[in-house]
Amino acid sequence: MPRLNDVGGQDGFGPVLEELDEPPFHADWEAHVMAMNRALIGRGIYNLDEFRDAVERTMSHQSSYYENWFRAIQTLLKERGVV
Amino acid sequence: MxxxxxxxxxxxxxxxxxxxxxxxxxxxxxxxxxxxxxxxxKASPANGFRVVARAWTDDGFRARLLDDANDALPELGLSMGGGLQVQQLHVVENTEDVHNVIVCTLCSCYPLSLLGPSPTWYKSPAYRARVVSHPREVLEQFGLTLPESTKIEVWDANAESRYMVLPRRPGGTEDLTEAGLAALVTRNGLIGTAAV
Known part of the structure; x- marks a missing residue:
C-alpha cells in the first residue's frame, strides 16, 4: 500500500498557491527544526534515509512541512531511547 | 528570519x-x-543562474552539463556534494518542442545548492499531486501558457537524483555578458514553472 506521502497524480489537494517573495523560513522554530535535524544526522543519531522513512510514516497532510519534520525527529529520538 | x-x-x-x-x-x-x-x-539560486548563463554562452559547457552535470559543475566552482549526501544532478534542456518541469512527488527533493531554499508550494501536496497528472493546467496557474504543440516533460526527483531545468535563452540577448544573462534567469525558470 502506498504511503500517505505518495501523492503523485491524486486529486483533491486544491490549487497550487504561490507565495510571492517567500522567506526561507516562516518562523524561527522552522529554522531550528531544520538545523537540529542536520546536526542529529551529522552526529549519527539517525541517518537521512531513517529520517525520510520517519517523515513518511508519521506525516499528516493537515500539518505543515516543518511540523511533519519535527514529529519525525521526535519519533526517531523516542524510538532510539534518546528522549 | x-x-x-x-x-x-x-x-x-x-x-x-x-x-x-x-x-x-x-x-x-x-x-x-x-x-x-x-x-x-551554500544554498543560493544565484548558483543556478550562473550555470544557465554559462550554458547559454559556452556550447562545450552546455554539452558537458547535459551529459553529466556533476562532472561539469566544478568548472564553476560548484558541486552537488554540499549537503548531507552527494546526489546526481540531471539538467534537462528546454527546446522549441519540449518544456521541462521538475517535482518530487514523494517529498521535497530539490537541488538546494543551485536553486536555494525551496518554496512551500514546491513541497505542497497540491503541486506534487497535480503537476504529474495535469502539468499544462499547473503551468497555467503560474502564468505560463505553452502552445499545444509543445510537449511537457515532468521529472520526478528522488533521494539519489535531482533535476534542474535549462531554460531557453530569450531572443535579443546576443549583446549581453554572462553576468547580464544570469540576471535574467529566475528560480521558477529553473523549476520549469516559468520561462525566462
Missing part, C-alpha cells in the same frame, strides 16, 4: 527538545547557528 510565531505551542516544544538535547550533550547551540549559516551561504 521572522520571530512572529515564537510564542506558538510548537515553538515552545522545539525549544524544549533543544534544551533536552543540549543537556544530554547531543546538541550545541552554536552548532545550530553554524548549520544555518552554512545553509544560507
Amino acid at each position: 521572522s520571530d512572529d510565531h515564537d510564542d506558538s505551542p510548537i515553538a515552545a516544544r522545539v525549544r524544549e527538545l533543544e534544551a533536552i538535547l543540549e543537556e544530554k550533550g547531543l546538541l550545541d547551540p552554536r552548532e545550530l547557528d553554524q548549520v544555518l549559516e552554512a545553509f544560507a551561504a
